[in-house]
Amino acid sequence: MINVAIVEDDSDIRQVLCDFLNAEEGFSCQTAVESVEQFLEELDPDNLPTVVFMDIGLPGMSGIDGIRLVKQRHPSVEIVMLTVYHDSQKIFNSLCAGASGYLLKNTPLEEIRTGLESLMSGGAPMSPQIARKVITHFSGNQPRKTTPLTPKEQEIVVGLVDGLSYKMIADRMNISVETVRFHIKNIYQKLHVHSKAEVISKSLRGEI
Amino acid sequence: MINVAIVEDDSDIRQVLCDFLNAEEGFSCQTAVESVEQFLEELDPDNLPTVVFMDIGLPGMSGIDGIRLVKQRHPSVEIVMLTVYHDSQKIFNSLCAGASGYLLKNTPLEEIRTGLESLMSGGAPMSPQIARKVITHFSGNQPRKTTPLTPKEQEIVVGLVDGLSYKMIADRMNISVETVRFHIKNIYQKLHVHSKAEVISKSLRGEI
């Protein structure tokens, strides 16, 4: 019996999928919650689900962060993304975080079931659209990132990522702290962020 | 009408697949050859196939080298691997060379047809076993770190990575800002860092 959990904020989808799985031979869905927080709270360590279907856009913590947390605590639990998002960044973040599959929400229930079966036999469920993105990533046809940042601004971003303070960046670049401030103000405007933290995240996620 | 070519040295498989496609509505297979050399020789530039099913183990040039040659001369032609090989090296070499899909030879004819359809609608056919290897490639190169952080501390790290301030983290977790402070102090001690920036960097680099 394959024990499936669902983390999904749309109650309709949650219910339909849960009912479907419970009706299918060999599947059982006892957990269907709307957030990662709720999932972790209700989790019974003595009765872990085999597979978790995870959405990305959730109230509170995102599903991608959810993967990290769940896999960290229970590495044996398989996590399959089930979401509407199909942009490369979310896909790769999910896979790197430890997802074992990636299905789009328009996947028919029947294919979700066969996906689960292939997962159990050492495969990975993946929507063709997603597979395409992944393949494109390999063949290097990735659209080049055109960063709007100037060379100096990029250098400062590197400093931020290295965990340096304004003063340390100033010393490293042989400019005044005031100039560092100036550049950072402009960086924030260009990237539409309001803190070092966001710049560092964007940078390390390849969004700059 | 989707024009399919087959490059495959096993004449049985070649014939079965060719016949199947010709019998299917909307598909046509006029070219079924046993080597890349033969394929290139018989190729009519005015009547290019839409898709080529390519084996890897072939007399003469390998199918992977074949991808490169074909894509170089006719970039618009889609190439789908159809082979028994499932080792990571051949998979990645194929995808990097420009393959648009990767199916194992045990794939039922019916699924080969749906694979072609998803290819035509912007997807990529990929056997679950292959998808698994590809996914493992993403998540696999991350050595499992045994984090010294407690669950709550991990949750706070997630908040920091999301670019939240102490107050926002407190709200999300329904605890006091002072408690957030308390946890962060402990996190810094455990990780030997002295700023949010360093925590975020470590986290996104998988060092936590």
Next chain:
DNA sequence: TTTTAAACCCCATTTTTATGGGGGATGGCA
């Protein structure tokens, strides 16, 4: 030539972080 983008510098103010303390409350384990 005027304009524009990029780099440089300074000042002032408010908010947020970092760091040091001080308490409690659990719940598991020796």
Next chain:
DNA sequence: TGCCATCCCCCATAAAAATGGGGTTTAAAA
């Protein structure tokens, strides 16, 4: 039972960061 880890909360202070403004210079573009 006391110990330990984990979690919860409060205080105070110094440092750093975020945001607004004000400028100059230079080199390339219009």
